[in-house]
Amino acid sequence: MLVTTLLLAAVxxxxxxxxxxxxxxxxxxxxxxxxxxxxxxxLVSALADRKGTPVDxxxxxxxxxxxxxxxx
Numbered sequence: 001m002l003v004t005t006l007l008l009a010a011v012x013x014x015x016x017x018x019x020x021x022x023x024x025x026x027x028x029x030x031x032x033x034x035x036x037x038x039x040x041x042x043l044v045s046a047l048a049d050r051k052g053t054p055v056d057x058x059x060x061x062x063x064x065x066x067x068x069x070x071x072x
Contacts, residue, residue: 001045008038 012034019027 001041005038005042005045008034008041012038 012031015027015031015034019025019031
């Protein structure tokens with residue numbers, strides 16, 4: 001999900017540059033929308049990581065290679 005967030009940030013930045021160079025408000029609103037979506041994706045990813053539940057399960061039933069253990 002971090003890759004998705006970084007991709008959305010890059011798209012948002014590109015839309016911001018386009019909005020500033022063309023002076024179009026539509027591009028600026030698009031940039032705001034993409035940034036909000038990116039923030040929501042980052043928040044969901046952070047909350048899922050805090051719980052310890054995997055967010056993206058790519059069909060693997062064996063999660064022993066990527067699992068993290070916390071000592072509490």
